[in-house]
Amino acid sequence: MSVTLGTTTSAVAIDDVSVRFQSKRTEVTAIQQVSLDVAPGEFVSIVGPSGCGKSTLLKLVSGLLKPSSGSVTLLGEEVRGPRHDIGFVFQRAALLEWRSARRNILLQAEMRGMNPAEAGKRADELIEMTGLSGFENALPHELSGGMQQRVALCRALLHQPRVLLMDEPFGALDALTREQMNVELHRVWRETGTTVLLVTHSIAESVYLANRVIVLTQRPAVVKEVIDVDLPSERDYSETMARPAFSSVTAHIRDLLGAVTGHD
Ligand SMILES: Nc1ncnc2c1ncn2[C@@H]1O[C@H](COP(=O)(O)OP(=O)(O)OP(=O)(O)O)[C@@H](O)[C@H]1O
Numbered sequence: 001m002s003v004t005l006g007t008t009t010s011a012v013a014i015d016d017v018s019v020r021f022q023s024k025r026t027e028v029t030a031i032q033q034v035s036l037d038v039a040p041g042e043f044v045s046i047v048g049p050s051g052c053g054k055s056t057l058l059k060l061v062s063g064l065l066k067p068s069s070g071s072v073t074l075l076g077e078e079v080r081g082p083r084h085d086i087g088f089v090f091q092r093a094a095l096l097e098w099r100s101a102r103r104n105i106l107l108q109a110e111m112r113g114m115n116p117a118e119a120g121k122r123a124d125e126l127i128e129m130t131g132l133s134g135f136e137n138a139l140p141h142e143l144s145g146g147m148q149q150r151v152a153l154c155r156a157l158l159h160q161p162r163v164l165l166m167d168e169p170f171g172a173l174d175a176l177t178r179e180q181m182n183v184e185l186h187r188v189w190r191e192t193g194t195t196v197l198l199v200t201h202s203i204a205e206s207v208y209l210a211n212r213v214i215v216l217t218q219r220p221a222v223v224k225e226v227i228d229v230d231l232p233s234e235r236d237y238s239e240t241m242a243r244p245a246f247s248s249v250t251a252h253i254r255d256l257l258g259a260v261t262g263h264d
Pocket residue numbers: 021022028030048049050051052053054055056057219
């Protein structure tokens with residue numbers, strides 16, 4: 001597998017990876033011989049039944065977890081421990097309650113020892129890009145759930161990571177806010193050119209946002225199918241939902257997930 005960056009190579013390369021969790025009494029195989037190449041600038045969604053190993057896959061890419069066999073390569077370098085050159089957004093925004101939105105975003109800069117002036121400029125750009133202008137000085141409890149996730153997104157993008165990992169980032173939001181966040185994330189992705197790996201339980205979200213959707217089977221997760229999403233890169237939400245290509249891809253994924261879980 002070629003992973004040289006600079007030409008047409010992978011931002012993330014997962015090569016024949018298996019993960020087994022061992023305890024004194026049991027051994028659980030979460031992932032079995034999964035391979036996946038993600039090109040620089042690509043947006044890839046990962047869907048699969050609950051507990052199949054989606055979060056485990058992201059942990060492998062971030063270096064929080066080591067594969068039992070196989071290898072993971074990020075930006076041309078094999079992942080051997082926690083990687084700090086990525087961004088990670090989780091389901092919970094996990095903001096510090098006593099810090100304003102802007103100062104929560106700048107936490108990333110403080111932890112990395114970034115130049116404060118540059119970090120401040122970048123934070124202001126991201127605040128504008130994500131529609132948080134006017135709420136920079138608000139405390140987390142004064143922000144809606146969607147706004148809190150926007151702060152978490154800005155924090156994850158502050159150091160301009162080339163790869164952004166997102167684990168069910170909008171799972172706790174109401175349906176309408178989630179749609180708005182999808183539209184904003186898609187725009188931010190196009191503006192930043194960051195490679196994104198998104199784990200989601202929402203089939204519509206997985207298709208609306210991505211270039212490709214990876215469908216995993218029940219545990220132990222293997223790749224059931226990789227689906228290319230043939231939609232324009234600029235995606236108006238309602239117009240995209242109404243496209244026949246959108247309906248057929250989402251129906252196909254629903255069928256695949258029904259087949260692997262035994263539910264329609
Ligand atoms: N540290 C661990 N030790 C033991 N088993 C683990 C560990 N982490 C995950 N597992 C098991 O591995 C499997 C996959 O977990 P993972 O969290 O990756 O699934 P998931 O697809 O993200 O789930 P969900 O969709 O419910 O969030 C599960 O059976 C889980 O119990």
